[in-house]
Amino acid sequence: MAEMMYWEAIVRAHDEEMANDPMVICMGEDIGVVGGTYKATSGLYDKYGETRVIDTPISENGYTGLGIGASFLGVRPIIEIMSVNFAWLAMDQIFNTAAKVRYMSGGQLQAPVVIRSPGGTAHQLGSQHSARMEKVFMGVAGLRVVTPSSPRQAYGLLKSAVRCNDPVFINEHELMYNMKGEVPDDEYFHPLEGSEVVREGRDVTLFGYNISVHWCLQAAAELSKHHGIEAEVIDLYALSPLDREGIRNSVSKTHRAVIVEEAEPAVGVGAEVMAIINEECFFELDAAPVRVSALHVPIPYNHALEKAALPNANDVVTAVRGIFGV
Amino acid sequence: MNNADKKRVLREMLFARRFEERCYEAYVERNIGGFLHLYPGEEACAFGVLEAAQPGHDYVITSYRDHVHAIKSGSDPRHIMAELFAKETGVSKGRGGSMHLFDLAHRFMGGYALVGGPFPLAAGIAKGIQMQGGDEICICFLGDAANNQGTFHESLNMAALWNLPVLYVCENNLYGIGTRIDRSTAVVDQYQRVAAYNIPSAQEDGQDFDLVHEAATKAVAHVRSGKGPYFLELMTYRYRGHSMSDSNAYRAKTEERMWSGRDPVIILRDRLIEAGDLTLDEYKDMDTAILDEIEDEVIRYATESPEPNIADVEKYVLAENDPWVSGGVH
Structure with missing residues (x-):
């Protein structure tokens, strides 16, 4: 197993899928000659040329729609939207066309596009470059939503997403492109559904996804070391559909749940996981589930304010201590 | 095109007219629900252009006013009416409705309800063809x-930039729902607006089949020859409101x-009569036969067809049994 960075894992997935199938293309702003703002497509332009590695104009709704239209004919576009904030501009095509065309055509057409975009907050990027939009995508029928927390997942989820016949939104993270991790040397396809137990524990389940998995792991280590609490950490890499069985199994074991999300709490992953817990295993609970979320504010520019608006590993520790009264 | 062919087109256009008028009645009778946007008045646009192209081979995509484009693309009118009647035998299995007719077998790529939505989809289909x-x-x-809409400009830009084989046909009926074009649009002649993207364009009388056919023949030849996109504006008028609720x-x-x-x-009828290739009686017989066909075959088929099975309400949301969802077959 080789160590590679998150962005390198994404390049490798592109490269293998483009080599495997001449109908796989990638497109987006600055992805070709420049190689991508986060280097996630670097080297591909020289290898596959400008008809398959397409530098698009800054027209998010237009080029996303173009990719969707091409996918009707069997093209497999991997569309990069440079920042998830810009994906708002492409919502018409993603929601009104990609997500609905199979259904409203009675199964005749499909839109097997992959839309990759970094969500999350980085450092002082201000309100319009700090959106966390996974909650928006996961609320729409007809779309799959996955979000990699490691280079291994970034590689394997993209590989499966390209081959899958559904439209898949991959929610990446601006702060994670330089994260290092082990990726299998052999070709690897990560499931697009399910969840992963990344730390086993018996006392409480910490649900995270993408960057918040890492806050959960830090908090679990702290809770074990200083408070004797063994937390189980579940990585919800699939946000739509969510893994009801995985959620039920873990909560039935630990009887306590904390959901950790970088986004605002309203209508979010935490709210949805809580609803699933209620529906699946309410009587297994020994305490009310808790969510650790951002504040319900646009993200401020000032760094101290920005930090105050966002959750972190300490907030997770505090939430768990609150449940146990320690 | 000879007059025998034009006579066939006249029959098809009259069929489209009567089909739409029968839709109006079916809507009033409550056999058709939702929104219904009818095409009478604009027939020469779809027929003139598609007679110059190869329906069933070329891909066609349009808005919510889509019945006639689907028929001319080769869809069975019975299956279109069944769709409007929300039946399982409809072109979209009763899941789409009037605004969302699809017929992949005839390369009719759909009717879409968001104004301007198909612009980039058409460019994408052209990319797929390329x-x-x-x-x-x-x-x-x-x-x-x-x-x-922004998609107009975004798509024309990309279509020109990448030399995509797409023909944009603007059916200019002078109104955006209830707002007259000069009250919503700074440049009233639409063909002039595409000059900004170096796309060749033309404006033609959209009521005269012969003129549309001639202009479209040129437009189709341009696009098919690999010279990139073309924009054809057809001046037309709809005889009814924007939709049934208008x-x-x-x-x-x-x-x-x-x-x-x-x-x-x-216009087409009288031209054929003038040329001595049609009589008024012949035309009336044609009309009677069409009305009978619509009633006896189209409406009957739609009426007698079964509704979708309620148990299938979640079918077609996602692909069925896609192996890559669980990480593929190893």
Whole structure:
């Protein structure tokens, strides 16, 4: 197993899928000659040329729609939207066309596009470059939503997403492109559904996804070391559909749940996981589930304010201590 | 095109007219629900353009006013009416409705309800054609009001930039729902707006089949020859409101009378009569036969067809049994 960075894992997935199938293309702003703002497509332009590695104009709704239209004919576009904030501009095509065309055509057409975009907050990027939009995508029928927390997942989820016949939104993270991790040397396809137990524990389940998995792991280590609490950490890499069985199994074991999300709490992953817990295993609970979320504010520019608006590993520790009264 | 062919087109256009009029009745009878946007008055646009192209081979995509484009693409009118009646035998299995007819077998790529939505989809279909290396083109029919969406500019820019085989046909019926074009659009002649993207364009009388056919023949040849996109503006008029829920009170009666006098079916009919290739009696017989066909075959089929099975309500949301969802087959 080789160590590679998150962005390198994404390049490798592109490269293998483009080599495997001449109908796989990638497109987006600055992805070709420049190689991508986060280097996630670097080297591909020289290898596959400008008809398959397409530098698009800054027209998010237009080029996303173009990719969707091409996918009707069997093209497999991997569309990069440079920042998830810009994906708002492409919502018409993603929601009104990609997500609905199979259904409203009675199964005749499909839109097997992959839309990759970094969500999350980085450092002082201000309100319009700090959106966390996974909650928006996961609320729409007809779309799959996955979000990699490691280079291994970034590689394997993209590989499966390209081959899958559904439209898949991959929610990446601006702060994670330089994260290092082990990726299998052999070709690897990560499931697009399910969840992963990344730390086993018996006392409480910490649900995270993408960057918040890492806050959960830090908090679990702290809770074990200083408070004797063994937390189980579940990585919800699939946000739509969510893994009801995985959620039920873990909560039935630990009887306590904390959901950790970088986004605002309203209508979010935490709210949805809580609803699933209620529906699946309410009587297994020994305490009310808790969510650790951002504040319900646009993200401020000032760094101290920005930090105050966002959750972190300490907030997770505090939430768990609150449940146990320690 | 010889007059025997034009006689066939006249019959098809008259069929389309009667089909739409029967939809109106079926809507009033509550056999058709939702929104219903009818095409009478604009027939020469779809028929003139598609007679110049290869329906079933070329890809066609359009807006919510889509019944006639689907018929001319080769869809069975019975399956279209069944769709409007929300039946399992409908072209979209009763899941789409009037605004969302799809018929992949005939390369009719759909009716879409978001104004301007098909612009980039058409460019994408053209990109797919380009990658497959075929000689098809994509023809995108939209109304004039769609040109005020950002997708118009975004798509024309990309289509020109990448030399995509797409023909954009603007059916300019002078109104965006109830707002007259000069009250919503700074440049009223739509073909002039595409000059900004170096795309060749033309404006033609959309009521005269022969003129549309001639202009479209040129446009189709341009696109098929690999020279990139083309924009054809056809000046036309819809004889009914925007949809069934439109009171249609915003248009002057004098204007409506003027356009009624330029009925595309009547223009073609009279030209064939003048040439001695058709008699009025022949035309009346044709009309009677069409009305019978619509009643006895189309409406009957739609009426007698079964509704979708309620248990299938979640079918078609996602692909069925896609192996890659669980990480593929190893």
